[in-house]
Amino acid sequence: MANSLALTRLQEEHRQFRKDHPHGFFARPFDEDGKRNYFKWFCGIPGKKGTEWEGGTYHLILEFSDDYPTKPPVCKFDPPLFHPNIFPSGTVCLSLLDPSKDWKPSVTIKSILFAIQELLASPNLDDPAQAEPYKMMKESPEEYRKTVREMVRKSFIRH
Amino acid sequence: MDNECQDKNNIYEGIQKCFGSLQVVETVRQSKILLVGVGGVGSEVLKNLAFSGFVNIHLVDLDTISVSNLNRQFLFRSEDVGKWKAIVAKERIEKLCPWSQVSASVDNIRSRKFPLEFFKQFVAVICALDNHKARLYVNEVCAFAQIPMFETGSTGYQGQVIPILAGSTECYSCEPKPQQQNEQIPVCTIRHRPETVEHCIVWAMYLFDVLFGNLEDSNPLSDEKDYKISYLASDSVSNSETKKTDLDEDWENMTCKRIFHKFFIEDLQSIQELKKDTFLSLSTLKIPSKEQLNNCLLNVQQKYSIEELKKEEQNPHQSVWTSEKACEVFIFCLKQLLRKWKESQSILMFDENDTISLAFVTAASTLRAEAFGIVPKNSFDVRGAAGRIIPALSTTNAVIGGVVVFQLLRFLSGSPVKDLYNARLSQVPRPRPRHQDEAIISPEVIRSPVEECIICHRLILVSCDATKVTVMQFIEDGLKGQLKLDPFSVATDSGFIIYEAEQDDQAISTASSSKIDTQTIAQLQLEEQPLSVLDDSGVNYRAWIKHQCDVALTTELIFRE
Numbered sequence: 001m002a003n004s005l006a007l008t009r010l011q012e013e014h015r016q017f018r019k020d021h022p023h024g025f026f027a028r029p030f031d032e033d034g035k036r037n038y039f040k041w042f043c044g045i046p047g048k049k050g051t052e053w054e055g056g057t058y059h060l061i062l063e064f065s066d067d068y069p070t071k072p073p074v075c076k077f078d079p080p081l082f083h084p085n086i087f088p089s090g091t092v093c094l095s096l097l098d099p100s101k102d103w104k105p106s107v108t109i110k111s112i113l114f115a116i117q118e119l120l121a122s123p124n125l126d127d128p129a130q131a132e133p134y135k136m137m138k139e140s141p142e143e144y145r146k147t148v149r150e151m152v153r154k155s156f157i158r159h
Numbered sequence: 160m161d162n163e164c165q166d167k168n169n170i171y172e173g174i175q176k177c178f179g180s181l182q183v184v185e186t187v188r189q190s191k192i193l194l195v196g197v198g199g200v201g202s203e204v205l206k207n208l209a210f211s212g213f214v215n216i217h218l219v220d221l222d223t224i225s226v227s228n229l230n231r232q233f234l235f236r237s238e239d240v241g242k243w244k245a246i247v248a249k250e251r252i253e254k255l256c257p258w259s260q261v262s263a264s265v266d267n268i269r270s271r272k273f274p275l276e277f278f279k280q281f282v283a284v285i286c287a288l289d290n291h292k293a294r295l296y297v298n299e300v301c302a303f304a305q306i307p308m309f310e311t312g313s314t315g316y317q318g319q320v321i322p323i324l325a326g327s328t329e330c331y332s333c334e335p336k337p338q339q340q341n342e343q344i345p346v347c348t349i350r351h352r353p354e355t356v357e358h359c360i361v362w363a364m365y366l367f368d369v370l371f372g373n374l375e376d377s378n379p380l381s382d383e384k385d386y387k388i389s390y391l392a393s394d395s396v397s398n399s400e401t402k403k404t405d406l407d408e409d410w411e412n413m414t415c416k417r418i419f420h421k422f423f424i425e426d427l428q429s430i431q432e433l434k435k436d437t438f439l440s441l442s443t444l445k446i447p448s449k450e451q452l453n454n455c456l457l458n459v460q461q462k463y464s465i466e467e468l469k470k471e472e473q474n475p476h477q478s479v480w481t482s483e484k485a486c487e488v489f490i491f492c493l494k495q496l497l498r499k500w501k502e503s504q505s506i507l508m509f510d511e512n513d514t515i516s517l518a519f520v521t522a523a524s525t526l527r528a529e530a531f532g533i534v535p536k537n538s539f540d541v542r543g544a545a546g547r548i549i550p551a552l553s554t555t556n557a558v559i560g561g562v563v564v565f566q567l568l569r570f571l572s573g574s575p576v577k578d579l580y581n582a583r584l585s586q587v588p589r590p591r592p593r594h595q596d597e598a599i600i601s602p603e604v605i606r607s608p609v610e611e612c613i614i615c616h617r618l619i620l621v622s623c624d625a626t627k628v629t630v631m632q633f634i635e636d637g638l639k640g641q642l643k644l645d646p647f648s649v650a651t652d653s654g655f656i657i658y659e660a661e662q663d664d665q666a667i668s669t670a671s672s673s674k675i676d677t678q679t680i681a682q683l684q685l686e687e688q689p690l691s692v693l694d695d696s697g698v699n700y701r702a703w704i705k706h707q708c709d710v711a712l713t714t715e716l717i718f719r720e
Contacts, residue, residue, distance in 0.1 A: 004295075004613075004652060004689070004691055004701070005335065007650060007652060007654060007691050008613070008691055008693070008699050010654070011647070011648055011650065011691060011693040011699070012693060012697065012699075014647075014648065015647050015648070015693060015695070015697065018647075029656055034674065035655065036655075036656040036659075037653070037654040037655055037656065038650055038654035038655075038656060039653075039654040040654075
């Protein structure tokens with residue numbers, strides 16, 4: 001790793017995010033035993049109000065390569081979420097994160113997080129990544145929403 | 160001995176005549192030059208330096224000599240294969256030019272073993288590297304050391320020489336380089352430790368050439384010529400008297416088996432053996448079994464068709480082949496190619512638009528990627544990646560090697576770097592400035608540094624005793640106190656965060672903040688490498704901590720207007 005382009009960009013993203021970030025979101029370099037590295041970030045996305053995801057904050061790991069920002073980061077929910085566009089491994093499937101589709105080097109970390117928040121609320125059924133939620137969403141959207149709401153309540157909201 | 164002195168004197172006489180001064184001869188005799196990379200261009204440069212009368216030359220190269228180097232890296236002989244380039248080059252050139260005193264390091268130029276002081280002993284650095292990262296690094300170190308660097312490059316018929324003095328001329332970092340897809344991949348990477356799927360694809364294409372193609376010396380697998388199909392065929396004919404003319408199915412099966420066994424079982428096993436102690440991650444190669452191979456041989460004929468493979472290669476969303484499928488497709492394609500070869504009795508050229516060739520390369524690269532734990536690509540993507548491979552031409556290297564040493568001589572004769580020229584070699588002649596004609600080597604006026612370039616404008620040079628100064632002192636006394644910066648964060652190039660301004664939203668990890676309070680720069684191994692500093696105002700700097708025993712902390716900005 002020598003090309004400082006990825007690094008300087010990540011430093012600047014970090015500064016920008018710290019200065020001004022949307023309510024409920026967080027994003028910062030990942031902490032591993034007190035050692036933090038700019039190429040791996042730990043982020044949190046709040047569920048959008050008025051959707052079945054409301055009330056929880058969903059944890060996400062972003063991994064950047066040397067080729068960032070030419071190439072997008074890999075975004076992975078940890079733990080994985082029950083959602084048609086999230087692979088069972090937790091990796092998010094989104095055209096914004098695909099260099100051959102909508103990814104542009106100018107896309108900021110903030111806009112990635114916003115786009116993923118939006119994706120949670122409105123799944124894209126043309127591009128399924130996880131079979132069970134996809135089937136359920138397609139066959140009975142109401143049941144899907146109920147299942148999600150139940151999961152959110154159980155695992156993310158403490159009473 | 161007399162002849163030798165004669166040679167040497169002739170050289171100095173030549174330089175004196177060329178530049179019209181005795182002073183230049185003296186300068187050449189005394190200047191220490193650092194040559195980074197002794198490959199294609201580097202061999203030419205070294206020869207030219209020595210025969211121009213340079214005495215003190217230091218070589219740095221981390222690579223060993225392989226068969227594929229021999230066609231153009233003329234300092235090396237076939238008996239040198241496997242030896243270190245830097246060492247052999249030193250021995251050869253000292254024999255050729257007894258007046259030269261060459262020293263050599265077998266190491267990555269980016270190693271922290273080369274501190275700033277090491278670079279500062281040279282009058283100039285010639286960069287004859289094959290990759291972008293190392294060039295960026297040398298460019299940056301030379302900027303910190305404030306010595307001129309002569310950057311060279313050669314791809315196919317194109318080449319360039321760019322003299323750089325950061326802060327005064329456009330440097331290698333001034334223009335962001337486009338993503339380099341065509342970067343030459345080191346041979347050892349291709350043969351022994353592929354890191355990306357591209358390395359596996361390139362290897363698969365070379366394999367195609369070994370078996371069916373025009374086996375060129377530049378092929379990193381060229382020492383496997385025993386596996387050329389023509390050779391295997393003649394071998395089998397001479398071995399079995401009965402089947403003199405007919406290369407039947409048995410032969411096909413036997414050949415497939417032999418090739419598969421050699422390149423996907425035997426070779427991988429030997430890599431595993433070879434690297435067992437050095438590369439821990441390699442100890443778990445996924446090597447196909449003989450049973451798998453035998454199963455494939457039995458049932459591939461019914462399973463695949465050219466039409467089907469063609470359909471697949473046109474689908475970008477096609478899923479990546481499993482190793483079972485890759486194994487079967489490999490055998491299937493190999494058989495098809497054997498028949499094609501048998502019919503034409505002439506070499507086959509790899510063509511990414513030919514379904515069978517493409518499927519062959521896809522299958523071979525998939526098997527190799529799987530073995531090394533790399534994610535393979537589907538045939539649609541392999542076609543995209545396989546379309547570009549650039550040859551290395553010795554003539555290009557020779558021209559570049561000549562131009563760069565001449566530029567160096569001009570610099571030593573007193574021309575400031577900014578008054579030299581960038582030289583571009585192209586396949587098609589281009590108009591020369593201030594002339595009515597066209598030339599394939601065209602000079603370009605050297606431009607000024609780009610305004611936003613960090614390397615040209617915002618370098619922070621720190622001198623201190625790294626074993627005594629703590630990281631916090633470097634931040635507080637150096638960056639904040641002496642330079643009046645308000646750093647937001649400081650990180651190494653590998654992304655490790657050394658320092659970060661207090662966070663208000665989240666409690667900062669106490670472990671890392673207390674560490675920098677008490678630990679010295681040397682304890683965290685932060686000296687003698689570039690660091691990235693972001694000021695709270697959003698301005699980026701690069702910093703270098705130079706270790707000097709018993710020196711108090713001093714921090715200075717270089718090249719700031």
